[in-house]
Amino acid sequence: MFGLLVLAIGGLLISEWRAAARLNRELASIRSDGLPVDDESMARWFTASTSTEGTAAWAEAIRLTMNSPIPVAHFDQIPYVGTYESPPLIRSAEDWPQEPLVADYLNWMSPAIEQMHLANRYPKPVWQPIEFRGFFTQFDKVIAAHALARLMLLEVEHALAHGDADRALRGLDSLGGVAEAFDWQFCLVVDLIHRALVGVHHNMVLQSMSTGLWDEGHLDQLVKLIGPAGDWEARWEKVIAGERGMMLALLSSPDLSEQINSFGSEFEPLSQLLRFPSQRESLLRGYESLLAIGNGPLRDLRDRADAAERLVFHRNPNGPRGFSWFQLTQMSIMSVFPATQAYAEAIQRSENDRRLAQTGLSIKRFQLRNGRWPTSLRELDPPGRSDPTGPVGPEFDTRRTLSGEWFGYEVDGDQAWLWGAKWRDSKVAPNRPDLEDSEDQNSRKWALIR
Known part of the structure; x- marks a missing residue:
């Protein structure tokens, strides 16, 4: 029995030694990319x-x-x-x-x-x-x-x-x-x-x-x-790299236990577990999954964030490149993912709002030049894309939402209405906003154009 215990401890030590070597290589790679790994490098990164x-x-x-x-x-x-x-x-x-x-x-x-x-x-x-x-x-x-x-x-x-x-x-x-x-x-x-x-x-x-x-x-x-539309992929990568840097700064802090325990008593075991190299390596893998959310079309960003959450919380912990059996490590990732989902949704909403504002300005320009309102958004100057030299699919048409739906539009005598998708369901309602209904007004962006 004693021999088995020695073998188990030896195996654990070897596993942690190998994890420490991999962790050091990953940290060196992050540093070589000029990305933050502690408070000092975060300050330099911010200044630059x-x-x-x-x-x-x-x-x-x-x-x-x-x-x-x-x-x-x-x-x-x-x-x-x-x-x-x-x-x-x-x-x-x-x-x-x-x-x-x-x-x-x-x-x-x-x-x-x-x-x-x-x-x-x-x-x-x-x-x-x-x-x-x-x-x-x-x-x-x-x-x-x-x-x-x-x-x-x-x-x-x-x-x-x-x-x-x-x-x-x-x-x-x-x-x-x-x-x-x-x-x-x-x-x-x-x-x-x-x-x-x-x-x-x-x-x-x-x-x-x-x-x-x-x-x-x-x-x-x-x-x-x-x-124009911003480079959201670069933004996503930079923001998540900053989040990772803050986590690494926490791990390198001499008062790691006190800082983690300040989040709540349920996090107390985590302060000890995170001293193991294998657990720190697991955290870096978690941030890799956060970074990967930014790979793909903007229209699917929130869906990828949801999928990444399911991957982190439900993958087989003992499977290939799975998370370590120290499952409490995932408590740290849990504190990041809800904000990541909200962040993905905020980026999508911001682009939809930008498109809506640009479409409103195009409608007014059409009216000034032609002495009438366009009968539909299709009558606005083509291509209506954020980049005239870029892709031509509906998801790139600034007269539509990221999901390809046309913005709502209605001519009302000498004025015109324009409205976007509702925030809860991301669908463009068929009817213009009701000015007597504050909940309806606040559920989407809109404009009355005169």
């Missing part, structure tokens, strides 16, 4: 992908915005920065009872607004000081970007209410600049915040079309602000 030229300007914009809170007495009367909910359509200044109060507030906040316009001139994304501490890294600067965006949304709506096209365009430019300035791409949380900032920019462009303010010159500028 950002610009310091606008650091002070954006920091000042944050300071001016965060240090000038809205008076409590007016908190429920001002949209975006307060709790007041704007009606679904942008009103004229004459039809906006709170407009004088909003005007006074924007005048008070004009130093912050002008500082954002100034900061927007600098290269982006912008570097800001961050103390990287693995999964405990604080994201106060990127969270503060939400406050900048809310203030600029109010500035844009007020300009539109007064029919001031130049001021509104300047505000829309800086609103998009906020998203670009904090497009840091080093972890899921940060990039989900970026996706949200891009979403409010797209939505304000859509809502601005109800004012009937834009001419062809304005439309040219708006098309540039919306921009």
